[in-house]
Amino acid sequence: MKELYATIDLGSNSFHMLTAALEFNEIKILDSVSEKVMLADGLSKQTGISEQAKARGLECLERFAQRLESIPTENIRIVGTNTLRAASNSREYIKALEQTLNHIPIDIISGIEEARLIFLGVNHTWSSIRADSKQLVIDIGGGSTEFIIGRTFSMRKAESLRMGCVAFRRYFIDDQITEAFFDKAERAAEVQLANILTDFKPKLWTNVVGSAGTFKAIEQLAIRQGLTEEGISFEALMELKNRLLDFDSMDAIELDGLKELRKKTIVPGVAIAVAIFKLLKIEHMQLSRGGLREGILYDLIGRRHSEDVRERSITALSKRYGQHISRIKLNRTVVNTLLERSEFESTISEESKRFLLWAASCSQIGLAISHSQYQNHSAYLIANSELHGFTIKERKILAEIVKNHRRKIKLSSFEHMGFERQATPSLIPVIFILRLCFIITQNGKKNQCKQLALSFHPEQLIIRLTQSWINEHPLIYDSLFQEKKYWNANNVEFDIELLTDSS
Numbered sequence: 001m002k003e004l005y006a007t008i009d010l011g012s013n014s015f016h017m018l019t020a021a022l023e024f025n026e027i028k029i030l031d032s033v034s035e036k037v038m039l040a041d042g043l044s045k046q047t048g049i050s051e052q053a054k055a056r057g058l059e060c061l062e063r064f065a066q067r068l069e070s071i072p073t074e075n076i077r078i079v080g081t082n083t084l085r086a087a088s089n090s091r092e093y094i095k096a097l098e099q100t101l102n103h104i105p106i107d108i109i110s111g112i113e114e115a116r117l118i119f120l121g122v123n124h125t126w127s128s129i130r131a132d133s134k135q136l137v138i139d140i141g142g143g144s145t146e147f148i149i150g151r152t153f154s155m156r157k158a159e160s161l162r163m164g165c166v167a168f169r170r171y172f173i174d175d176q177i178t179e180a181f182f183d184k185a186e187r188a189a190e191v192q193l194a195n196i197l198t199d200f201k202p203k204l205w206t207n208v209v210g211s212a213g214t215f216k217a218i219e220q221l222a223i224r225q226g227l228t229e230e231g232i233s234f235e236a237l238m239e240l241k242n243r244l245l246d247f248d249s250m251d252a253i254e255l256d257g258l259k260e261l262r263k264k265t266i267v268p269g270v271a272i273a274v275a276i277f278k279l280l281k282i283e284h285m286q287l288s289r290g291g292l293r294e295g296i297l298y299d300l301i302g303r304r305h306s307e308d309v310r311e312r313s314i315t316a317l318s319k320r321y322g323q324h325i326s327r328i329k330l331n332r333t334v335v336n337t338l339l340e341r342s343e344f345e346s347t348i349s350e351e352s353k354r355f356l357l358w359a360a361s362c363s364q365i366g367l368a369i370s371h372s373q374y375q376n377h378s379a380y381l382i383a384n385s386e387l388h389g390f391t392i393k394e395r396k397i398l399a400e401i402v403k404n405h406r407r408k409i410k411l412s413s414f415e416h417m418g419f420e421r422q423a424t425p426s427l428i429p430v431i432f433i434l435r436l437c438f439i440i441t442q443n444g445k446k447n448q449c450k451q452l453a454l455s456f457h458p459e460q461l462i463i464r465l466t467q468s469w470i471n472e473h474p475l476i477y478d479s480l481f482q483e484k485k486y487w488n489a490n491n492v493e494f495d496i497e498l499l500t501d502s503s
Contacts, residue, residue: 005075008061010097012040012083012105013142013166013265015060018293019067022301031067032293033058036261040083040143040166048089054096061100073104077300078118079292082143082164082475085392107391107423111160115139115146116388117295118211120153124207124298125290136200136280139211139291140272142166142265147196149205157199161192165214168268175250182245182271189275202281214269217262219287227417232285234277242407247459299389307489314358317385321365325443333361334437334449342433343455352426357432358405359401379403405434409486409495410448427493429456436463439479449472453498453499459495467498 003022008015015037019030037057042050049057068076078101085108094106096484098165109117118139134156136150143164169175171185210219214231218240222228227236227245234236250263255410258266276282299309318328335356339348348356366377383399390398400413414427433454440448463480472478480496487494 004071005297005301006500007069007076007293007300007348008078009066009293009296010039010057010078010080010084011037011292012081012144012164013038013143015039015054015057015064017064017067019071020297022305027297027301032319033064033067035063038142038166038264040164041169043078043083043087043143043167045088048087049083049093054093057093058100061097065101068101068104075298075300075304075326076104078104078106079296079391080106081114082111082141082160082162082167083291084108084476085110086143086162090267090383103128107393107402108393110386111144111146112158112386113388113390114144114292115148115158115160116155117299118146118292119148119150119158119295119296121290121292121295122211122288123150123153125294133207134205134207136205137211137288138285140165140214140269140276140402145192145272145276146211147200149200156409157204159196160430161196163192163272165265165269165272167270169264171271172267173252177245177253177267179245182241182267185271186269186275187292189277193275193279197279200280208280208282208285210287212287212289213291214265215273215285215287216289216487217259217266218273219271221255221266224340225255231287232273234283237270237273237277241274257370308354310354310358310387310394311498313387313389314361316447317382317387318362318365321362321368321381323362323365325369327364327451328361330441331363331437332357334441335360335433337449338433338436338452338454341449341452342429343453343456345434347456348429352430355401356430356434359405359430360397360437363402363405363434363438373407375406375441401431401434402430405438408436409490411490411492428461429454432456432461432487433500435483439483442475447468448476459491460495461487461494463499464497465498466500470498 004019005022006017006019008017013036014034016032016034018032021028021030028164037053037060039053040059041053044050056288079252084094086094094108097138098104098106122137132149134149137150139146141164143162143166145161145163147159148155156351168185169189172181172186210232218237219232222232222236223239225240227239243255244253244267253266254262302309339353362382363378364374365381366374369377379399379402382402383395387395404410409431437450451466451469455462484494
């Protein structure tokens with residue numbers, strides 16, 4: 001049976017959409033479309049994304065939305081990058097974009113997660129990769145540039161620098177082209193690159209791959225100008241720079257192979273590329289046709305059919321901060337048992353169950369810092385660690401769930417981050433089960449929850465237990481009464497009901 005998928009990359013320069021079909025475990029790309037939105041054009045620290053750029057983005061997504069109507073929502077993933085990460089008004093704008101997309105959520109990813117997805121897309125689509133070679137993959141976007149070193153699908157190092165072909169237009173006042181403006185842009189790129197030179201020096205990689213976008217435009221221009229047959233050489237790049245400097249303004253550029261829509265970004269893109277080639281001592285770069293959007297697609301299909309990379313990230317995080325494997329197994333066992341004992345298990349989404357198990361796996365990593373208020377330390381480590389596969393919002397949600405696994409409950413923190421309780425009915429039972437898990441496992445036994453029964457109604461939690469169980473577990477019973485106070489303070493009723501021993 002054929003499954004349809006779609007991914008959208010909301011970049012600082014262009015919005016890209018990819019549609020694909022999965023049939024007999026084979027992925028077939030059906031359509032790939034791009035629109036030059038230039039979201040970062042006119043971006044201001046004070047006012048954020050400009051009104052003109054916002055309008056272009058909304059109009060683009062109105063067209064994209066029509067193509068998504070036949071695709072199941074769970075098979076669609078939409079990702080925002082640098083401009084939507086950084087803009088002061090991005091939160092309100094994202095809501096408007098989501099409304100245009102019939103409320104399909106938009107995931108804002110970190111620069112390192114963007115790099116991981118680019119690397120994934122390149123490795124899935126570039127046939128020239130040798131298993132024994134170490135690649136340096138580079139992608140110049142509209143607002144940021146990503147650098148990755150890895151071998152096939154194993155990423156070793158990744159960095160994201162805030163320099164891009166749209167953002168660097170600011171160095172070319174009124175889109176004028178002068179050698180002084182070009183040098184200023186090149187030096188600005190070199191300043192950024194100085195931060196990563198040690199980790200990306202030439203001896204750490206054997207070949208360089210440029211991801212689609214700016215590098216693809218540079219290669220096509222160099223080919224049409226007769227400067228190269230394939231890929232980008234340092235000599236071809238420098239000659240291209242000289243030919244661009246022959247023009248007084250970006251609008252005046254007339255070079256065979258340069259698309260009209262690329263005129264505003266090719267010069268700052270070349271300036272960034274020249275700085276990269278010089279400082280990293282790159283002689284020749286090969287080009288991959290795949291990149292971020294392909295990486296999003298393969299990651300999405302992987303989540304649904306094989307491995308969710310987020311599971312590995314949580315395992316690595318727990319090990320890094322010394323959470324013992326026996327404690328992780330105990331917590332997950334108790335959580336799964338409590339889910340089985342819950343009348344409302346079917347109302348908790350599969351994604352919420354994943355968050356519950358992840359929280360159970362890493363809720364106590366904060367003990368590596370201090371026992372006092374360790375739930376806050378755990379939440380801080382989660383929110384500020386680079387967890388592959390997680391969006392920025394997902395990290396924050398997981399951190400808040402973990403922060404609420406003991407002591408006082410603060411459901412209002414979810415609402416402050418745009419995670420409305422009404423829109424996520426499984427939030428309360430997720431925290432409820434996690435807190436019960438913590439209470440039950442304090443003395444390290446996993447079979448103490450098999451006699452419990454849980455149920456959930458809007459703004460009401462119920463736990464049912466027998467008198468004999470209470471007699472055997474008086475400390476847990478006392479803790480449950482303390483739970484009533486915590487939940488009542490959040491306007492959630494928590495009732496303890498007695499069952500007969502025979503029920």
